[in-house]
Amino acid sequence: MRTWIWLLPVAAALACGGDATVARAPSAPAGERPYRPPADGRLTERQVQEYVAALRSATPAGAVREPADEAGSPDASARMDEALWVRQQVLEAEMRLDERAAARREAEIDRKTADALRGVAAASTDPATRETLSRQVADLERRAVEREKDGRKPGDPVETANDALVARYRRQIAATALLPPRR
Numbered sequence: 453m454r455t456w457i458w459l460l461p462v463a464a465a466l467a468c469g470g471d472a473t474v475a476r477a478p479s480a481p482a483g484e485r486p487y488r489p490p491a492d493g494r495l496t497e498r499q500v501q502e503y504v505a506a507l508r509s510a511t512p513a514g515a516v517r518e519p520a521d522e523a524g525s526p527d528a529s530a531r532m533d534e535a536l537w538v539r540q541q542v543l544e545a546e547m548r549l550d551e552r553a554a555a556r557r558e559a560e561i562d563r564k565t566a567d568a569l570r571g572v573a574a575a576s577t578d579p580a581t582r583e584t585l586s587r588q589v590a591d592l593e594r595r596a597v598e599r600e601k602d603g604r605k606p607g608d609p610v611e612t613a614n615d616a617l618v619a620r621y622r623r624q625i626a627a628t629a630l631l632p633p634r635r
Contacts, residue, residue, distance in 0.1 A: 484486050487533035493610045495545075499538045505536060505627035542625070545618035550609060562596035595597045 566589045574587035606612070618625075 477522075484605065489531045489534075489537050493614075493616050495538065495541050495614045497617065499534070500542065500617055503535070503538050503542055504621055504624045504628065507625065510628070541614055542618050545611070545615045546622070548607075548615050548627070549619055549622070552603050555603045559596040559599040559603075562592045562599070566592040566596070 569585050569589045569592070573582045575587065576582050576585065607615075
């Protein structure tokens with residue numbers, strides 16, 4: 453009886469039609485594979501130029517139009533994925549550039565405010581007022597130095613490279629916001 457027990461699973465499998473073949477998802481043809489950003493995360497000159505060109509051809513709703521000859525191509529979705537990745541990188545670089553510019557402006561404002569408070573403190577005859585103003589001046593100077601120091605810290609090399617590339621195209625990117633929409 454023991455020798456027949458091992459046949460039960462085999463018989464059950466045969467009764468159900470045997471081993472079902474595992475259906476595999478068809479792999480995408482080479483032209484339809486999704487876009488994979490570069491491993492180093494760096495933007496290329498070509499990508500930023502194409503981004504600016506896409507901005508110039510933006511529809512009134514702000515969506516980027518695909519060129520007519522590429523709309524039906526098999527790798528249109530990969531190109532759109534690349535365009536979205538480039539857009540994300542450009543926007544992040546613009547934010548970092550804006551943050552650094554804002555920090556520089558804030559440091560400049562702190563220094564000008566400190567200079568004005570020094571003048572007020574020098575004109576004051578009340579020792580308590582002069583003491584309070586000199587503490588405020590010291591705080592403003594300290595904050596300005598910290599902001600300038602933070603602005604000079606070296607960042608991620610990839611982000612620094614992307615920021616430098618986007619900075620070169622900043623005027624062109626800003627100019628596209630002023631263009632009338634194409635129909």
